[in-house]
Amino acid sequence: AIRMTQSPSSFSASTGDRVTITCRASQGISSYLAWYQQKPGKAPNLLISAASTLQSGVPSRFSGSGSGTDFSLTINYLQSEDFATYYCQQYYGYPWTFGQGTKVEIK
Amino acid sequence: QLQLQESGPGLVKPSETLSLTCTVSGASISSTSYYWGWIRQPPGKGLEWIGSLYSSGSTYYNPSLKSRVTISVDTSKNQISLTLNSVTAADTAVYYCARRYAHTFDIWGQGTMVTVSS
Numbered sequence: 768a769i770r771m772t773q774s775p776s777s778f779s780a781s782t783g784d785r786v787t788i789t790c791r792a793s794q795g796i797s798s799y800l801a802w803y804q805q806k807p808g809k810a811p812n813l814l815i816s817a818a819s820t821l822q823s824g825v826p827s828r829f830s831g832s833g834s835g836t837d838f839s840l841t842i843n844y845l846q847s848e849d850f851a852t853y854y855c856q857q858y859y860g861y862p863w864t865f866g867q868g869t870k871v872e873i874k
Numbered sequence: 875q876l877q878l879q880e881s882g883p884g885l886v887k888p889s890e891t892l893s894l895t896c897t898v899s900g901a902s903i904s905s906t907s908y909y910w911g912w913i914r915q916p917p918g919k920g921l922e923w924i925g926s927l928y929s930s931g932s933t934y935y936n937p938s939l940k941s942r943v944t945i946s947v948d949t950s951k952n953q954i955s956l957t958l959n960s961v962t963a964a965d966t967a968v969y970y971c972a973r974r975y976a977h978t979f980d981i982w983g984q985g986t987m988v989t990v991s992s
Contacts, residue, residue, distance in 0.1 A: 768937075768938075799977065801977075801978040801979075803921075803979075809984075810970055810972075810982035810983065810984060810985050811921065811970075811979070811982060812982075813978055813979060813980045816976060816977075816978045817976075822980070854920065854921055856921075856923075856978070856979075858977040858978060861934055861936075862923055862935075862936040862937060862938070863923040863977075864923065865920055865921040865922070865923070866920070867920045868920045868921075
């Protein structure tokens with residue numbers, strides 16, 4: 768199975784900050800990568816597919832980049848509603864796998 | 875508007891079978907060409923893909939669970955079912971059903987917590 772490793776596992780940030788979360792695949796996955804946001808007690812919400820395609824309704828302060836093995840999710844001007852846990856997911860090959868998650872906390 | 879709702883027992887005994895249902899509303903499973911999936915999340919941990927099913931009935935399972943899991947569709951009830959045999963405490967998790975679109979999961983149910991305990 769393709770292993771997805773996110774970094775950092777957690778960090779603190781302030782409203783208005785620009786933050787970047789990275790996701791590394793154990794083998795090349797082209798651009799077959801998605802990013803999800805999950806808030807406590809809620810289901811994950813799809814933010815980005817194909818590494819950089821923003822889903823409808825997702826604020827433009829979110830952006831994704833990367834291909835191959837290294838990917839990143841950037842949030843420009845962090846808002847209060849962005850404090851959550853973020854997961855990457857590869858869909859290059861079965862079994863589909865997720866990163867372990869990155870928790871963004873309020874500083 | 876498409877909505878998914880998971881249901882099933884919240885408590886299952888070790889070695890028994892976990893059975894969950896996902897009811898789809900807002901669209902007919904049989905008239906759409908989507909995949910549907912089950913994903914689980916142990917308390918305080920990350921997400922694990924369990925398997926996916928196409929509306930025609932073809933299935934794909936995570937090899938780590940393949941020997942114990944079955945995903946099926948009941949088009950008459952517009953439901954997708956998950957069965958997991960021989961459960962242990964490691965199967966304690968929130969179980970989500972979701973619609974797979976372009977290989978990602980774009981619509982999710984609210985999830986249902988299942989605890990495996992005697």
